[in-house]
Amino acid sequence: MTLHDSSGRLPHAFTTPGSSSFVDFLAGYAPDLLPGHRALPGGDLQAPHGTTIVALTFDGGIVMAGDRRATMGSMIASRHIEKVFPADEFSAVGIAGTAGLAIELVRLFQLELEHYEKIEGSLLSLDGKANRLATMIRGNLGMAMQGLAVVPLFAGYDLDRGRGRIFSYDVTGGRYEEQEHHAVGSGSVFARGSLKKRWRHGLDASTAVRVAVEALVDAADDDSATGGPDRARRIWPVVATVTEAGYLRVTDDDLAAAVDVVENGRRSTRREGGAR
């Protein structure tokens, strides 16, 4: 990558009017920096893998939560990886799949939204953001076919409609709007079951945070690749709310309290332990 041409001035690609998209600019100017444009050698590759993300709507916004575990085969690659990020001020993105690619993709997606905002002077609509993410996932299809898939969950506050919305994706870039709640990743089956039972209309933000934590606890209970809250090390899931006021990460103290409530609710009184 070079930022100057031979005379020292900014290259013409920089001063060419047109696209407000950083990804499009990169595709024209420095395609090797785009994750989907790299040639891959064949063969099996072991790389850290991120797991469960849950998202649910509540009255006035959304909650997104992700556990802190990354696995590589049967080994735990990381117990404090973060998989939920602010995409911009009014949206959050969580990622399951090959961790390295996913983090690169999130970084590019954050930059894409900020770049648009700076050049156009206005925010993209929530649907516009969701569609941009779909395009970027589609660009990764070649890697996904070699086993390096990235599956994000995107959610945000729609400023035009005045409510929170959730979008899920498949590896081919298919974009699906989800109602009420959704989960992705290896523990998603158990998390979805939990969300179905716990989610209801008119949740407030703090209850919604607790429902999200409980869904992750349920996922960690039955899925070896999902990490539960770690009391000894004080590692809590990453939980964030997005409302009209913007993205806000839930503090560790609030999460410790939410974990307490969930665990106290299922503490067994009998010696052999319960099935809850």
Added chain:
Amino acid sequence: MSMPFYVSPEQLMKDRADYARKGIARGRSVVVLQYDDGIAFATENPSRALHKISEIYDRIAFAAVGKYNEFENLRVAGVRYADLRGYSYDRVDVTARGLANAYAQTLGTVFTTESKPLEVELVVVEVGREPAGDQIYRLSYDGSVADEHGWVVMGGQAERLAGLLGAGWRPGMTLAQALGLAVQVLGSAADDGEPRTLGASQLEVAVLDRTRPRRAFRRLTGALLEDVLGGDDSPPGGDATPAP
């Protein structure tokens, strides 16, 4: 055999410089000045969509006078430069100095090699964690760069306004004091004319606020700007219109 006209290089450069200067002097002035918690930008601009002051990166902003299409093009190039650099290295590696150099080379190359110079004057500003870390670079149509301290005025009547601003500015002003001075300077009249009072709707005002965690740039519009201009000495609250 016909003799081609000979134009000396001095004359050629002088003609280009005069041409660019004339274009720039037609525009309204932009005032940039440091205050205790950051750097403020103000200009008379009734448009809400066509900006002269913009965000480039987390702690870097851009202000320009002259031909809109030319500086808008440079602004977009600056955003692309900064975002590409931040993506390749890290966000902290994007500096105003690097951007000012890139702009200077671009302006200089266009001035000497193309038939028409860019009729623009730019300021690239980076806000530091402390006032001592603030950087203000002023770039001219010919690619010359000046490292300014405290304040800058560009555009039409820059010299007259610079005299007024230089007399009124001192380090450590509050935002309200700094903007009060800026608006007074922008509204001052040449010769013995009557000074104008500029309202919030006629002004484009933005700040690089050093107390903000990541993106320091914020536009001040509407009620918030009226509050600040109304002599309210308290720092602007969190109810700001989201930037930009």
